[in-house]
Amino acid sequence: xxxxxxxxxxxxxxxxxxxxxxxxxxxxxxDYITWYQQFPSQGPRFIIQGYKTKxxxxxxxxxxxxxxxxxxxxxxxxxxxxxxxxxxxxxxEGGGNKLTFGTGTQLxxxx
Amino acid sequence: NAGVMQNPxxxxxxxxxxxxxxxxxxxxxxxxxxxxxxxxxxxxxxxYLQKENIIDESGMxxxxxxxxxxxxxxxxxxxxxxxxxxxxxxxxASSPQQGANTEAFFGQGTRLTVV
Numbered sequence: 749x750x751x752x753x754x755x756x757x758x759x760x761x762x763x764x765x766x767x768x769x770x771x772x773x774x775x776x777x778x779d780y781i782t783w784y785q786q787f788p789s790q791g792p793r794f795i796i797q798g799y800k801t802k803x804x805x806x807x808x809x810x811x812x813x814x815x816x817x818x819x820x821x822x823x824x825x826x827x828x829x830x831x832x833x834x835x836x837x838x839x840x841e842g843g844g845n846k847l848t849f850g851t852g853t854q855l856x857x858x859x
Numbered sequence: 860n861a862g863v864m865q866n867p868x869x870x871x872x873x874x875x876x877x878x879x880x881x882x883x884x885x886x887x888x889x890x891x892x893x894x895x896x897x898x899x900x901x902x903x904x905x906x907y908l909q910k911e912n913i914i915d916e917s918g919m920x921x922x923x924x925x926x927x928x929x930x931x932x933x934x935x936x937x938x939x940x941x942x943x944x945x946x947x948x949x950x951x952a953s954s955p956q957q958g959a960n961t962e963a964f965f966g967q968g969t970r971l972t973v974v
Binding site: 789790791792793794797835846847848849850851852 | 863892894899900901902903904907915917918950952962963964965966967968970
């Protein structure tokens with residue numbers, strides 16, 4: 749499974765847009781990129797998944813450049829409740845049952 | 860539609876005792892995964908099960924740990940003769956099919972404390 753690198757922590761203020769970038773230089777052709785969110789004392793929660801270009805849902809957007817060696821999770825107008833750890837994962841279709849979590853990015857949102 | 864249910868939420872065991880952690884997957888999901896999370900660390904894969912079968916246990920310690928997912932009932936992660944180093948949060952996830960492009964639903968975890 750491709751290894752991912754993301755910032756350890758980020759700080760933001762309510763109402764701002766937050767972009768968290770993840771590097772995955774060794775991503776394979778059939779790998780998908782998935783982001784999870786984890787609040788303290790809770791299990792991770794799926795946010796968004798993509799393969800290339802841009803994916804958007806009601807929670808976030810995921811931007812993936814043509815070379816797919818990185819991806820950016822974009823959270824529009826964050827609030828205090830978005831304070832959490834965000835994990836970037838990459839894995840192959842049909843064989844990635846082992847979700848490989850790194851240490852993630854601790855996002856802290858303040859007033 | 861209930862999500863993944865884990866119980867107990869908190870479990871305290873003395874060294875040498877056994878710990879049994881239960882996980883009921885989302886209704887209709889036949890794939891179950893167990894992960895362990897130490898403080899300030901990410902989740903580490905332990906084992907992947909389908910009904911009555913262990914598919915991948917490459918993340919399981921070779922001794923004292925076992926897992927099952929019977930035809931009827933919840934999945935069980937069993938830790939025998941617990942030691943202090945087993946203290947962690949144990950999360951269970953389920954999915955309707957295999958593959959990293961499939962969303963996995965996580966439970967709220969069981970926090971095991973070994974005293």
